[in-house]
Amino acid sequence: MAIQKEQIKTALAHVLHPEKKVDIVSLDMIQDIIVQDKYVSFTLEMPAQNGPLAQELSQRCEGAIHKFIDRDAVIDIQIGINVSQQRQTPPPAPELEPTASPLSGVKNIIAVASGKGGVGKSTVAVNLAAALARNGAKVGLMDADIYGPSIPTMFDLFERPDITVQKKLIPLEKYGIKLVSMGFLVDVNQAMVWRGPMVTSAIKQFMNDVEWGELDFMILDLPPGTGDIQLTIVQSVPLSGAVIISTPQNVALDDVRKGVAMFHKVNVPVLGVIENMAYFSPPDAPQKKYYIFGQGGASRLADELAVPVLGEIPLEQPIRESGDNGKPIVLADQESAAAASFLACSANMQQQLAIRAAQMPKHLSISFTGKSPSAHT
Template identity: 40%
Template sequence: MSLNEAQVRAALAGLSDPHTGLDLVAQGSVRGVGLDGADIAVELLLGYPARGWHQALAGIVRERLAALPGAGKVTVSVGSRVQAHRVQKDLTPLPQVRNIIAVASGKGGVGKSTTAVNLALALQAEGATVGVLDADIYGPSIPKMLGLSGKPDSPDGKSIEPKRGHGLQAMSIGLLIGEDTPMIWRGPMVTQALQQLLGDTRWDGLDYLVIDLPPGTGDIQLTLAQRIPVSGAVIVTTPQDIATLDARKALQMFNKVEVPVLGIVENMAVHVCSNCGHAEHVFGAGGGEAMAAQYGVPLLGSLPLDIRIREQADGGTPTVAADPEAPLALAYRDIARRAAARLSLQARNKSLPNIVISNT
């Protein structure tokens, strides 16, 4: 009995994508099925960057299809395409930015900026073109984390060229002022400055622009969330009750402005002693998981309290750039895949074209 396409698709429908929770057929990743006698060729196209998972996925699919009765040689190609997704009503996506992902926290000190820059680097490591905008006007830290110095160029006196750090396109108020210069501005001035940084920067064909928002949920944050065309948000918290209490407010802020929350990142979840290996939950345990369950959003991942994360960010080479294949970097990359996969399930902005494809 010879195989047919329906049998192949049925087999693929039994394979779930761990990043989306859907099977490969349901999420539209099966781009083509070819049969040549007993030989099978399958082309898969994911809606999010997943370079680090392509090979493993191809292996899983080959194994599943090779087990079909009468199957011969199985060939699987896996690629990714990033598309533009819908933003808040009455707002229009930027011409050179397909998706904006806001990274927010309810309070400071939870590692939001470190998470934002490593998320951006992780998305890039997975095959996307990525930029990062430092929206923390009062406490810009992205320039130091990316090892950037000097003022950005302005070719026409109006627009600004983004600085480049570890492959990322980056912009921050910290690049325009002295490192120790305080920004003594009221809310409206901050909002205007951020909008200018966002709109006047000459972003070049970004799949994702990661915005590191200031901590909190006050007037400034709400105004920014209403005026910036955001495709999705990631909430960063630590497990402790006080942090998750404030993080809940950040999550609700995005709900109010109709920005999908892609998930929660639990930072500083556990500390493992570098001398004896003893693991201790310094800031409590399970806070991020409980919050995710309460609001029906995914826990994208938990990150440890590890001195290397701090040292690498302070040194201008964040964890994902310092060693992309190390366990800590792989944890960030898994979070990036999960966040981007969640975004890929959102409604698309049909006014913008599909552009980026990477195949393995």
């Protein structure tokens, strides 16, 4: 007997999304069903690039159709990627009047923050941007660390950006990532003496007077800490979410609490914590992991604060060297374990964004055509 379209949805409703614990039909992940006799084709819309998950769900879909409808059905599943926009319009910050229009082409703005300096915030921000770009997304990276900009060094880029006739700054571009940093514009020693309002007005210009164009993701490398400057910046930018960087020591974990509290205060969802320098793997025995600063601190804290851990990054000389040499490890040594750890964090971050987007009204969903997820994960 010929298979009916409605049977397909009923069968696929047995397939649960492993993280959201909801079936994939209710999540609107099944599109474009075509049925012809025993031939079934449909698109599995993935809310983020995640090759292993796409593969797992495809297998379960096939299993469900074979089990509940016809074990001889011939099934053809296309994978679609749909990065959704998840941005909120913030209330005006004391010094800043946010203007929505210059960023209207930017789908997701993600702040990378830490309560403490030197934990690897810039290293993670740069590698997350590189991971997203490597997977085919349009990515921008804004160095909001006015006092200690790292992006010029981490991209080995010390040019001055051009300005359009409308007096808009054209971001520099390297490895397919659009970049803006105070380090491109002024002598950093000068910026060191800037007071809070000058810093926030510079950030305002980075938001409003830069030709960012169409971006799937903008990553914001925040200055370290959770003080007034950080608070004003996060209030003035329409953030989709925040990622907090920590190291495993207990003192650093205390700072994570402060970071989470800061974002809660301004109603920005914390997408998760990334534990940097989590363990050391000796180059001559890369399968070994030495948890020098202790193990499991971030996940205990994440449980306490109800915030996911997005991943662990090893403490490795090549990560530092690639930062100093101007090419993020995700691009400099694409097959390395370090690159894989950043790619996993990026996939988990997108997953968290997607979970939040799924809870938003449907009309905010915007398609994004990336490369096939299987090509990179």
